[in-house]
Amino acid sequence: MSTVSESRTKEDDDVSSGPSLSYELVNTADDQSESAVETEPSTVSAGNGKIYLDAPEKVSISFGIMPSDGRSWVGKMDVKCDDVPQMMREGFYWSVENVIKEEGVVDNYTSPAYSSSNKPKPPCRATRRWILQDMQRPRRWIAYLEVHALTLDIVSNIRLDSWHPNMVVSCSAWGHLDNLVYQFEARAPEDGFNTIYDDLMLRGWWPWPRLRPRTQVFVRRNGGRLQRVDVKELTAEMSD
Template sequence: MNNDIPQTRKHILKMTPLGHLRCFITVLARLPSWIPWIIRGDPDPPPAYDDPYPKTYAIRQIVSRPETGFYFSDTSPIALWLCLGAAGPNRNSPWFAQLNVRCKDITELMRDGFHVTEENVLWNEGKIGDTTDIYTDFDMSFVNQICESGKIRTREYVLRDTQSNPPRWTAFLQVHAETDAVLSNFRLGRISAANVHGAQAFGANGRIVYNYSALSPANSFNIIYDDMPMEGLWPWPRLD
């Protein structure tokens, strides 16, 4: 036998008829993916195996801010405030966030549930910057508390209701962290009622009509619907 025969050919020559049949079936199965390469004459053939972990990216629909002055004016009342990620600014949590919701009728959000997903985000309205530059909803003493906890960077989301036109509610979500890396990895879709450490809702007269604190859940109250279970980001009372 010619000793100059390449090792691959030697292996093929030693294969049994059953081995040859398996090899033929394998080549036949891959043939459809090779046809476009053969026709185009690409210099490199396609990979022999598909990537077991293909990367997929959702194409986001970029929607402009709705023309509803009530919701985005500085004088619009905050109807619902949620504290997320931690009970307050501290160094033990990687991030701390607050969601300020503006709406005309807080009772609708109680009856229907308050659900927030990435579909509610106005992506072209968001920004990342220093906490002292972005955070404007509370006085500077609270801003200083956030910065003293190490969370000197803030990511802001602008959200709106997608079920009605004009939207029943709009909101600002501000996420605070030490670095932009934490903020860029934050995913709104992972937020649930389990992340809510505090919540307050306000009636038309500005008085508190709903209160919840994870530190003292026994003192929670809802003066409109008492202990009616609510859905979405409402932390108390829960259906589940």
């Protein structure tokens, strides 16, 4: 079974690189907020993610993100930062306020979809991308968030203000020599580790171990069947 511990590429120009996720997609659009967010007109030109590509840091944290239905779309956030331990000690936080609105883009094209079965994979026909950055100065991190879905209407209606940390289903972090220092995947929580701070309870969007109880329900494979598992059960299994 593929996990987030797969080797990443060292070419930061390939922003779509990183650990692959394997989940099945269907054409649903749950978990989308219908609320509109008022924004002030901008005089900045559309950058299409250039500010992220120009950032000199390597990708050092990668999050796999899914809606609670686990099926309408799949997302991945790659974070460039120089100090992963600092992000662990202080917590990794972000919200819609961190989005650089002028850097967003949507691609409408056919690409392989993520699938958890051996059936033919339906194509992902749309990808939406956002660039986010730390609001503290000097900036501690900058991130590239992308979501893949079956149809353009799904990605065009995604609103990040409805997202929450319980949507993170996997996470990996690397040190300066590109070796794994942190790993968690909801489907295999027993394989989670933090080589820097061991059992330190992490805050913000770090998925494990968490300071506050997780209530999200994940789907994992049990033999040849998919099984819905409450995270409280996963936490109990990790403590055994």
